[in-house]
Amino acid sequence: AQSVTQLGSHVSVSEGALVLLRCNYSSSVPPYLFWYVQYPNQGLQLLLKYTTGATLVKGINGFEAEFKKSETSFHLTKPSAHMSDAAEYFCAVRLYGNKLVFGAGTILRVKS
Amino acid sequence: DSGVTQTPKHLITATGQRVTLRCSPRSGDLSVYWYQQSLDQGLQFLIQYYNGEERAKGNILERFSAQQFPDLHSELNLSSLELGDSALYFCASSAGLVEGMDTQYFGPGTRLTVL
Numbered sequence: 001a002q003s004v005t006q007l008g009s010h011v012s013v014s015e016g017a018l019v020l021l022r023c024n025y026s027s028s029v030p031p032y033l034f035w036y037v038q039y040p041n042q043g044l045q046l047l048l049k050y051t052t053g054a055t056l057v058k059g060i061n062g063f064e065a066e067f068k069k070s071e072t073s074f075h076l077t078k079p080s081a082h083m084s085d086a087a088e089y090f091c092a093v094r095l096y097g098n099k100l101v102f103g104a105g106t107i108l109r110v111k112s
Numbered sequence: 113d114s115g116v117t118q119t120p121k122h123l124i125t126a127t128g129q130r131v132t133l134r135c136s137p138r139s140g141d142l143s144v145y146w147y148q149q150s151l152d153q154g155l156q157f158l159i160q161y162y163n164g165e166e167r168a169k170g171n172i173l174e175r176f177s178a179q180q181f182p183d184l185h186s187e188l189n190l191s192s193l194e195l196g197d198s199a200l201y202f203c204a205s206s207a208g209l210v211e212g213m214d215t216q217y218f219g220p221g222t223r224l225t226v227l
Contacts (some may be wrong), residue, residue, distance in 0.1 A: 036218070042221075043219050044202065044204075046115070046216075090155060095157075098206060098216070099145065101157070102156075102218065103154075104154050
C-alpha cells in the first residue's frame, strides 16, 4: 500500500535559516510525489511535483525537493526562510487513478 | 486563487441533518475530487468524478454521496450528520487528460460544524 510519512509535525526555524521538511513514502509503483502548502484558513496550493525525469524539482516561492529512490524520500527545502513561509505543508503520493494520499502535515513556524 | 470555487464557506448544522456542499471546477477541468480534512484523520480522499462518471472511491461513508453534473460542477451530500463529520471539506479539480499526470487544484474549502 502506498503511504506518506512526514517526520515532525512542527518545525521551527529562524528567518533566513534553511528550511528542511522531511517526507518519506512507500509505493509499490513508481511514485508521483507532491508538496502542497496550506496557509491559515485557505485551501491547498501546489508547491511542486515530481512525476518523471529530473530528480531535483523546483517549485514556487523558492522551494525545491529532491526525489531519492534509494531512500524513498522527497524532502522539501528552501535556502532562506521568510516570515511568509509560515504555514502547514503536506507531502502527498499519487495512487492509481489520480487520487492523492497525504501525509499528516508539518506546521512550519518562522521566528524573527 | 486556484480557480476552484466552493460554497458555502461555512456551514453550521445539527446532528441528524443533511447538507449539500457545492464545487465548481476550474474552467475546462473534467475531474473533480472531494477530500475531508479533520484533526484526527488528516486529509483523506473521498471520491473522484470524471466527466460525470464516478472514477474512484476512497474512505467515503455510506451516508455521504456525490455527483457531477453535465456542466461539470459537483455536489457532495452529507446526511444523518454526526458530530464526527465536523471537518473541512475540500474540492479539487484537474484537467483529467492524462491519468496520474495532471495537477489537482484545490478550492478554499467548506468548513462544516455539526452541533
